[in-house]
Amino acid sequence: TGRALHIGRLRITEHPAAPPLVVDWRAPVSRAFYQATAGDPRGVAVRRRFGWAPGSRGDAADLTGMEDEHLGRGESRASAIVAREIERPRVGPMRDIAATIQPEQDDLVRAALGSTVCVQGAPGTGKTAVGLHRAAYLLYTHPQRIRRGGLLILGPNPTFLSYIAEVLPALGESGVRQSTLDREIARHPVTRTDDAPAAALKHDARTAEVLRRALYARVDPGAAGDLAVPDGAYRWRVPAEALARIVAEVREEEPPYDVGRERVRARIVRYVQERAERRAGPQSNAWL
Template structure:
């Protein structure tokens, strides 16, 4: 959208200048990420700690270097003054030109851009909680937003500020709302080349699916071309952003029907700031585990019987052992926190009765152990920082206690005894 109106032209010039500034700051962020790798190599630590630190820093630097070219933001939220006070300072860059109606403004993009980790962001990641208002706010429920602005970029833009050709404002704080021509044009743009991300055009019902909880299983159904694959990929990016450690610890796999499809969608996650996610087809996954023999008819019938799933579940959860709980002592500097054996056994039994997935149950036991220690530590010395919580949950005594009562188990460790020993199968 273009216009010769002086007010609009001045606003576009300000936004282009902001984009230029964001571009220079992003370049500094990329350079800084590489410098952190060099600095991290000189950090004195154990071999394992140094290796883990180096891996994280190198991964971050590589992700930033591989960001595909494109506009750095696609939207902006101007909040009401009351909402700005509620949210607190430091979440946005603010407005010095008096253009915004509210107390602060946030530009929304595919990646957080900031001059310093502690500085207000120049661009907020679309997955951040505060960004949800960009997708969900309406005139009837503005969510503290005075104005929602959408930016129009030239098709195929590689992120040059001159490609910012227009913008639309919705004054939600005044109860005004309208259909976006920018969104409509983007959705209707012909599909040419690899699949594009839809971060700028996510609809409210799609946003609900993308931001569903980690424990929710989401099945997206719809006619061809309705955005099923795009929603799935954006949900993957959202979960990687919101639960990075849990997702990376368990792994994330994008499974497609064929290599051509995977090639078509390959650029979506990198465009959203996520790289290194493994993509594969069902045939490729099966090829990783070659068939060495064929079951006879009775064995095949047994393995495919729905009752076998319950047998496997009982065999798996038989490894959970509340009775193996012992007194747990957690070091905290010169102090020691004690978790009595009966308390630990009760936690394990309670989680087992909740019947969560096995790995989720193990994480749940760990969290409740840490919560028990945290409650007592805060009674003594006040709120504990996040680093303290991480240190406790990673401590060797907690890990050893967890392995005793809710051990890690590989699938073959459960399956092999069941199929190889009739007495084990009978007990299950």
């Protein structure tokens, strides 16, 4: 027999260590709900959808309908609940689409962290919704890396930002900075204007190569000393030779500078984890 999973905007559980009553829509196991079809059920026997009155907080009296798709039997039908939700008039702030994400949208939302996603389409086709849900997905899947590097939602004007402001909080993600291009430019006021020859030089593609060489000239694998990584009362030592080897290996791969920095950091973490596991067994992700 299979198991029943309830998919929702947020993970709900009676206790942090207990199995969830509601699984977060971003969890890997939730993907089958969005991607399953009669031809490829992905292990889903029955997909059930609930319809709720607008503004409902889940009270039983607000339940407006329920649909079952018996995908395991090869049965499939268009969802009236999804259609009504998509066609519902847009009144007030933008809403999340966790209940109505389509397979093609799900592919974009769950694309790998290293992928650059460009969504194009006519007005009203869900471009902004997909972008915001991708941001929520990345914050859920790679929380430490995303928060360490920062996440910025850039919109065309304050009115647009007000319109989309409630989507990420509704998906459990708060504190994400939103801004406009004008605001970001204003944070760095112009203090000097180049003359024509200097401007032409800086805009020459060859300048990028000069800057790249100058930047990498500062990366000397042999210049670093030993590194001490604190772990509570214990300090792990990464020898200078190991650091030099890691930096040299990354340099040979010729990644962009920021990517290279992240690779060096990740490999140092892995180096420490391997030694910690030899000493005391598998470690947590506390250093990531």
